Amino acid sequence: MIRTLSLAALIAGIALPALAQTPPPSAQAGQTPQDPYQAQFVDNEGKTIGRLTLRGGESAVVARIEIQPGILKPGWHGAHFHTVGDCSDTPKFQNSKGHVNHDQSKHGLLNAEGPDEGDLPNIFAAADGSVNAEISTFLIGLRAQDQEPGLLDADGSALVIHANEDDHMSQPIGGAGDRVACAVIK
Ligand SMILES: [Cu+2]
Incomplete structure (x- = not known):
């Protein structure tokens, strides 16, 4: 031709x-080039404890989560995308604010009035506390040109891991408890 x-x-x-x-x-x-985006998880003392790798396409964001042993308690933990890319205020990580677009819909992948756009499946920490997981969402984009809202917007976003399991139903965070690890996406 x-x-x-x-x-x-x-x-x-x-x-x-x-x-x-x-x-x-x-x-x-x-065909947008989709270089993996990498960030580091910090714990409640600001110590680096693992790695977050994000890949984004036009229909999904895939998050690979790797946490070293000895940090998280074994078992299930809630994980969410929070609205601001700031994990500097240890130990509570409140600077990362609430879930992406939680003001527009209720929390919970299983909630009929949800989910908000920060919701994700739980991750599982092994007996030694380590995590090797890959989870995804179709609710959000990595870059704005992929899908709105994009995690890499002006103030960034954060992937926050909580102390307990997310029940995917109750407000505002499914009973997931304290924020125990945080990764800046910015
Ligand atoms: Cu959260």
């Missing part, structure tokens, strides 16, 4: 500069 167009352009003697600017296939519409 391009060869035909080039030949036509040559014959007509026009439009060659425009053809020369045709982007390579990898940059054409519908």
Whole structure:
């Protein structure tokens, strides 16, 4: 097709500069490069305890969570995207504010009036406290061009892990308790 167009352009003697600017296939519409976004989890003392890797597409964000042993208590823990990318106020992490768009809908993946756009499945810490999990959401984008709202907006976002399991129903955070780990996404 391009060869035909080039030949036509040559014959007509026009439009060659425009053809020369045709982007390579990898940059054409519908294919945005999705470099993984990496951040670090800190605990209630501000110590680095693990790594967050986010990959975003036009329909989902996939979060890989790796936490080293000895930090979290074994068992299930709530995890949410909070609205502000600030984990500096240890030990409580209140600077990260509430869940993304919690003011517009109720919390809870299983709540008929929810979920809010920060809601995620629980993660599980093994007997030694370590976590290796990959969870996803279809409610939010990583970058604004993927899907609105985007985690990497002007004030960023945070992935917060809570002390207890999220029941995916009760307000405002499913009974998940204190914030025990936090990763800045900004
Ligand atoms: Cu939370």
